[in-house]
């Protein structure tokens with residue numbers, strides 16, 4: 001494909017409700033979007049880096065700088081035909097996987113549009129409808145937490161995930177289980193515990209959780225394996241899994257029994273598919289995580305979730321849970337059965353609201369091709 005231009009934009013958007021995890025609260029997002037124009041079409045990508053380096057090392061600002069100075073110029077000067085070629089193109093840049101994913105995913109979107117097929121088809125997806133769960137942030141009070149769970153259960157979501165941390169765990173599970181003994185429930189600690197908390201974590205087994213997500217260090221496999229040996233509840237790794245090799249190491253060591261795949265965290269569709277295939281071969285289920293995405297990232301998450309081994313409900317939920325106005329049309333809607341229909345149009349399958357994006361943009365850059373120094 002002949003790339004005419006690559007645009008970077010930063011948009012500012014307020015969340016409908018603040019989102020609180022063990023590492024902090026988010027009220028306003030600074031989202032980095034990429035647009036690749038080629039042959040009269042536009043491919044879009046969203047960088048899932050946060051405003052602060054709390055979930056991962058990357059931030060909106062580090063991704064902006066690496067995209068502007070390194071990745072986008074390399075892509076603009078390339079003769080790329082497939083999204084699957086991006087990893088080798090970007091290999092010289094170490095890390096910065098969320099920045100890489102934003103561009104790679106936009107290339108896949110473009111490629112699918114050029115072929116006139118839905119993105120999920122190009123990825124090899126087999127499901128037309130995906131199962132949805134929700135991630136509920138830490139609430140100001142127990143009663144508000146239970147109320148929030150009730151509202152999401154009533155909306156039809158198939159799995160409720162509670163953010164937890166020391167001091168906000170057993171008491172919450174107790175209160176929620178009292179009202180909702182039967183729902184599919186999980187929790188996510190975002191690395192808030194240490195191995196000395198092992199007896200406390202073993203107590204989580206009382207609540208019949210589907211999984212405990214990332215209880216220990218973000219860069220750890222060994223201590224998670226020690227913990228998993230003592231737990232009945234499956235551990236799911238999120239932060240620890242950066243690529244296929246990490247997934248293989250975690251499975252081999254017994255660090256987890258479930259894996260959360262996030263497009264940004266693993267560097268884009270190519271690596272996400274590689275992890276999907278490796279876990280499928282080994283009988284380890286996966287699900288698609290979320291990073292408070294706008295509709296653009298959300299559309300990509302929907303497409304990814306159509307792959308066969310995404311057999312557990314993901315954190316892919318309706319636009320209205322996050323935004324008063326989303327960046328795509330139609331917005332992402334979830335059925336009363338807690339499902340999202342994968343769109344059948346070419347590429348991402350949702351229109352991008354460029355006028356709205358223009359209004360929300362606080363900075364913008366156009367990248368041109370460069371002379372490659374080898």
Ligand code: OSB
Nearest residue numbers: 055135190289290291292293315
């Ligand atoms: O750990 O899954 C996580 C949001 C921001 C950073 C990390 C995580 C999350 C979520 C929210 O759990 C998922 C979503 O609804 O987008």
Ligand code: MG
Nearest residue numbers: 188213214238
């Ligand atoms: Mg998580």
